[in-house]
Amino acid sequence: MPYKQYTLTPTRDPYSSTGIYIPIDIEDAIAELDKALSDTVKTELKAANNLFDYHFTLGEWMRQNWGLWLGSRLAQHFHDMNVLNPDLMSIFLLRSYQEHLNRPPETVETLLHSLENKRLTPDNFFRKVGEVAQKLVNCDRASFWLIDREKEEVRTKVVVNDKQKTVRVAIGQGLMGQVAESGEMIAIPFDFYKSSHPQVEAIKALDDRVFYRTCSTLTIPVRKASGELLGVMHLINKTQPGNFPPYHPETHPTAPERWRTSFNREDIAIIDRLNQTVSQLIDRVFY
Known part of the structure; x- marks a missing residue:
């Protein structure tokens, strides 16, 4: 298939060596392909009999843009699995993604169960929870923020320049800090830019810097069964079902x-169910 037929819209990362966000592992790569590929290409890949047909098209794109020849963090993930050749890495990714496309649709129960059975650590907890939240409600971005009462802040972890970075927001500041302070949900529907919420101008300014467009948000407290406030779930841009351009x-x-x-x-209601699971996992992972 000619390379030009791919309409890839990958996540940009100005701090990456390639200018493209480089996944951390195979699961992260699958999530990125889901966002970057058109529905037409996904349908073709799902039914493809010979994935080698994609070796010099989509496979080549992954090898170049995900730094598989350059020892990127994704390449290092494969090295840890004793897969050393970038050609084999891209074939492995193509097979994994085709398997993903052919799995039965994930339900709320299967997603929550998968989170409970992941190897969660203080380093990957934030990303894994965000990925499940994103799938559960079909939104563009999702993040979990943990409350630190001693420092009077909420924190999460993001990947910048191929490295994990902790982001902190003071309790009371921003949407996450406000929910951590009040314990009350904040839901801002479309169009976010026309909302009267006091955080709108600050978020618009951030969007301008990174060329993003916030359209809707949902920020929900995460509590223990006892009612103790543990963290905040923040979701951005509910996405409509259907065949829309990325x-x-x-x-x-x-x-x-x-x-x-x-x-x-x-x-x-779905995020409330996720939050119940998250609250039970926090003690296991962090304390």
Whole structure:
């Protein structure tokens, strides 16, 4: 298949050696391919009989843009698995992604069960929880923030320049800090930019710097069964089902059609179920 037929819209990362976000592991790579590939290519890959047909197209793109020849963190993940050749790495990724496309649809129960059975550590906990939240309610971004009462802040971990970085927000500041302080949910529907919430201008300014478009948000407290507040779940841009073109930063600040919707009561109920699971896992992982 000619390379030009791929309409890839990968996550940009100005701190990456390739300018493209480089996944941490295979699971992260699958999530990135889900975001970057069109529905047409996904359908073709799902039914492909010979994945080697993609070796010099999509496979080549992964080898080049994910730094598989350059010893990137994804390449190092394969080295730890004793897979040393970048050609074999890309074939492995193609097979893993095809298997992902052919799995039965994930349900709330299977996603929560998968989180409970992951090898969670203080380093990967934030990313793994965010990935499950993102899938559960079909949104573009999701993050978990842990409350630190001693430092009066909430914190999460993000990947910057191929390294994990802790991001901290003072309790009372920003959407996450406000929910950590009040214990009350904040839901801002589409169009976020037209909301009267006091955080809108600050988030618009951040969007301008990174060429993103926040359209809707949902920020929910995470509590123990006793009611003790442990953290905050923050979700951005509920995504409509259907065949919409991926978001292109070049269209900023126009709101894309795929995000012209809002989080609803069902989403809140699902995240509440996730939060119950998360609250039970926090003690196991952090304390």
